[in-house]
Amino acid sequence: MRLSSALIIAITFAAAAAVSVVAANFSVKLIEETSEIGVRDALDDAGATWAEVQADGLTVTLAGTAPTEADRFAALTTAGTVVDAARVIDGMEAEAVAAIRAPRFSAEILRNDAGISIIGLIPDSTDRDIITDRFAAMAGAETPVADLIETANYPAPEGWEDALGFALVAMEQLPRAKVSVSAGRVAITAITDSLKDKLALEKSLKSAAPPGLRLTLDISAPRPVITPFTLRFIIDEEGARFDACSADTEKARTRILTAATNAGMAPEGRCTVGMGVPTPNWAQAVEQSIAALAKIGGGSVTFSDADVTLLAQEGSDQGTFDTVVGELENALPEVFALHAKLPETQAPDQGPPEFVATLSPEGQVQLRGRLSTENLRNIADSYARSRFGSDSVYTAARVVEGLPSDWSTRVLAGLESLSYLSNGAITVTPDKLTVSGNTGNADASAEIATLLAAKLGEAEDFEISVTYREKLDPVASLPTPDECEAQIKAITDSNKINFEPGSATIDAGALGTMDDIAEVLKTCGELRLEIQGHTDSQGREEMNLSLSQARAQSVLNELRARRVRTSTFEAKGYGEERPIQDNGTEEGREANRRIEFWLIRPEPSAPTPQTTLESLAENGDNNPEDTTEDAAGSTASDSSGDATE
Incomplete structure (x- = not known):
């Protein structure tokens, strides 16, 4: 049977289409393989072995994690040299870049008669206006305040706010000083007018320092200006001694004290090193005059600048007096003028007028x-x-x-x-x-x-x-913090602070005890003190905690009402968590219901050897591992009944 021409044509076209599809598929596969192999080889040659290549038809997808954004971009560029850049699909990621390290926050505060200046870098969270307002109030309307502070948008490190707050408080007591502040650390360099002021300032600053703060003090008391430059040495029936002693150098001081010791004075004599000496030969003149007085046997020698007055003891030998005075007049340096006198022995009478x-x-x-x-x-x-x-x-x-x-x-x-x-x-x-x-x-x-x-x-x-x-002595006589704590303990041991049952109102009978505690605290100066409230275990724990806090605050308020300075006091309730006796007995519960006055003691930690200030700030200065323990010696008891359910 012969096929029609139409069918033959249709079969011919179908066969051609099939051949075309097969050829197209083969071409696509060839292009995919060629593109994938070419791109992978190029990336390997460029060192981007981390990149993965996958071809899908005419597109090439790059995957993998690039070490940096720059490496990711370089891989895309390399692939674009092998295939059309429009055919490259970016499926790569870049490793997360570590967060930029926070800067080291610090501030330098300078204060003198010319004004106050502050320079440094502080966190955005620190209220800059409060700082500048505080300094403006210290300086006064006519004294300038130079604000050179920079800020950075990073969290404040641990210990920063405490250190800066203490620095602001300290500056109010320091008219001439430099204060360096960093997280958890304050360094103070200051000048005081006298040694007495220096000791009082050091005591005040140490007591005000927050717990855990590393405080470095370098406070100096410059040599006083002595006008006139005065010295007075006496030898009488009570022995040899100085009424006043001045020296211009430590070496001169040693020479003068040695001469006085040789004349019979006890070795622990005092002599002030100061400025204002009339001549560098001061120590020489004093040595000679003290030795002369010792030869005469008694009396006094007084220096007022270059004027020297030697008064011999009544009854001294006239010949010895004349000889010694003559020798001293010739030996004294030229600038000194000697006035010597031997009192006449007077007959007893009714006494001179007085x-x-x-x-x-x-x-x-x-x-x-x-x-x-x-x-x-x-x-x-x-x-x-x-x-x-x-x-x-x-x-x-x-x-x-x-x-x-x-x-x-x-x-x-x-x-x-x-x-x-x-x-x-x-x-x-x-x-x-x-x-x-x-x-x-x-x-x-x-x-x-x-x-x-x-x-x-x-x-x-x-x-x-x-x-x-x-x-x-208004400074030396101040009791130490431990002595104050002991005095309060003695008061509360004999007179307990009681409260009305289930209330934070202090019982009327305990107000006298509050008066006694207030009188002690007024003599103690500035203390860091925690007033702690404690209860027994009766009642709900939450209510007991709230009641203990309210009672501690009530005691603090009573002290304020008695004009006690309480800016460094804290009131804190501990509820039933710290019993001192068994809550199973009435006596134990009564003992556990109490108020305690505890000193808050700083816990300084010395840096290890070879450690710099910068390394401390960078490697843990912001996270001190100091542990705070409760101060020894509880000092009071509180109330009658705690809260019950």
């Missing part, structure tokens, strides 16, 4: 004896009232004739000397002015000697017998 002023420990002053004129009596009375208070002075002195011409000068100088004492007396006679008594100022003898040397002039005799009493 003026006496006494100051009692209660602050009462009596003026008795003789004055040369009515005008002097009025002046002495007015001067005493201005110094000691109008209601504290009683004048019973009388006016007589025949007194020395310098009597008024000696009386007023004596009254001024009396103001350096806590209690004592001054006696003025024609030949001598005597000052005696007790003081809380360790330098009072030297200050009185300087005053009298300046007021009385050359060749005038005076005697100073002043005793330093630590209990009268």
Whole structure:
């Protein structure tokens, strides 16, 4: 049977189509293989062995994780050199880039008479306006504040806010200082006017430091300016001693004290190193004069700048006096002028005229004896009232004739000397002015000697017998924090702080105990103190915790009402979690219901050797591992009944 021509044509086209499809599939496979192999080889040659290549028809997909965004882009570029870049599909990822390390936050604060400046880098979270406002308030309206602070949008590291807050508080006490602040650390360099101020400032700053803060103090007390430059050395029946001693250098101080020791003084003598010496030969002149006084056998030698007054003891040998004085006049450096005197021995009589002023420990002053004129009596009375208070002075002195011409000068100088004492007396006679008594100022003898040397002039005799009493010293007499804690414990051991049942209201019977605690705290200066509230285990735990917090806060409020400075106090309730006795008995529950006063003690940790400030800040300074333990010695008990369900 013959096929029709139409069928033959149809079969021919079908066969051709089949051949075309097979050829197209073969071509696509060939292109895929060629593209995949070519791109992979190119990437391997470029070092991008991490990239995976998969061809799908005419498209080439790149996958894998590139080390960086730059490596990912380089792989795309390399693939685009083998096949059309439009055929390359990017399925790659880049490794996550580590977060940029936070900067080291720090600040330098400088304060002096010219103003305040602060420079450094602080977190955005720190309120910059509060800082600048605080400094503006310190500086005053007429003193500039230079704000050179930069900020960075990173979280504040641990310890930063505590360190900066302490620095702001410290700056209020430091008119001349540099304070460096970093997370968990404050370094203070400052200058004070005296050693006494230095010790008081160090004590105040240490007590105010937050727990865990690393505090470095470098506080100096510059040498005082002594005007006039004064020294007074005495040898009498009580022994050899200084009433006042000044030296211009440590070496001069050692020479002077050695000379005094050789003349019979105990080795623990004091001598102030200061500025204002009239000549570099000061130590030489003092050594020679002290040795001369020892040869005479007794008396006093007084230096007021370059004026030297040597008063021999009454009854000294005239020949020895003349010889020693002659030798001293020739030996003293040229700038010094010597005035020497040997008092005449007087026959006993009714005694010389005298003026006496006494100051009692209660602050009462009596003026008795003789004055040369009515005008002097009025002046002495007015001067005493201005110094000691109008209601504290009683004048019973009388006016007589025949007194020395310098009597008024000696009386007023004596009254001024009396103001350096806590209690004592001054006696003025024609030949001598005597000052005696007790003081809380360790330098009072030297200050009185300087005053009298300046007021009385050359060749005038005076005697100073002043005793330093630590209990009268406003700084040295302050109890230590541990002593304050012990005093409060003694009060609360004998008189418990009770509360009304189930309430935070202090029982009326315990208000006297609060008065006693307040009086102790007023003498303690600035303390970091935690007032803790504790309960027994009766009632719900949450209610007991809330009640203990309220009671601790109530005690804090009572102290504030009694004008106790409580800015460094904290009130914290612990509920039933810290019993001190068994809650299974009534006696135990009563003991567990209590208020405790505990010192908050800083726990400084010294850096390891070879560790720099920068490495500390970078490697853990922001996360100190200090542990805070409760201070030893609980000091009080609180209430009657706790909250019950």
